[in-house]
Amino acid sequence: VLSSHYSTVIDPKQTQTLGKGFEITLSKLTSLHKVKTYGDWSIAIDLWIEALTFIMPWKESELRGFKQYLAGFFVDVHYVLHSRIIDFDKACRLKIxxxxxLRFDAISKFRRLEVTHLSSLGMVAYPDLQQISGSSGEKSSGKGSGIGKRSSRPDSSGRGEPCLNWNRGACDKSTSDCMRFHVCSKCRGGHKHGDCPVAKTSK
Incomplete structure (x- = not known):
């Protein structure tokens, strides 16, 4: 939707048969602008709702409810992780x-996708936390004695929880050696709790 708003280049047409002699012919627009921020998403979903309600006006309330549901996550989730909400939006549409x-405002049907994409324990979100933890460890080890990074990580039931000692600046272990994640205990970002913008705004 956002690409069509900005694009001036059109690829060959595509035709979809609907049956009973009806066909829809669409021109595939070259992608020039991808949805990456809340601003992009807000523009794109408004254009999408406008297009759908033009041909299905009875769906406007349903689609507005879906937008309101998703917009709430952008308010509650740290802006660094807004890409997860955009992916969650895509997953919801694919499910429908x-x-x-399914209706777009059937919020209860999206709960498992919420866990997958937005929970720190979700199958999509959890690998992202490992990457954040790894990049944090690389920075801290680079400031030390220059000892090479270890590729192996010890298995432990403590994995997945933020390291409170690291958040207080008291953990003497590297990311690969510590039994817990070197991430913010508030928002799970790659910074310490004292530097967390979410923690500061909630005070």
Whole structure:
């Protein structure tokens, strides 16, 4: 949707048969602008709702409810992680595409996708935390004695929880050696709790 708003280059047409002699012919627009921020997403979803309600006006309330549901996450989730919300939006639409009977405002049907994409324990979000933890460890080890990085990580039931000692600046272990994640105990970003913008604004 956002690409069509900015694009001036058109690829060959595509035709979709609907049956009973009806066809829809669409021109595929070259992608020039991808949704990366809340501003991009807000523009794109408004254009999307406008397009759908033009041909299905009875769906406007349903689509507005879906937008309001997603917009709430942008308020509650740290802006660094807004890409997860955008991916969650895509996952919701794919679910509805695969299950035609679902409504966009059937919020309860998206709970498992919320866990997958937005929870720190989700299958999509958890690897991101490991990357954040790894990059944090590389920076801290680079300031030390120059000892090479270890590729192996010890298995432990403590993995997945933020290291409170690291957040207080008292952990003497590297990211690879510590039994817990070197991430913010408030928002799980790659900074300490004392530097967390979310913690500061919530005081």
């Amino acid at each position: 595409e695969g299950q035609k009977y």
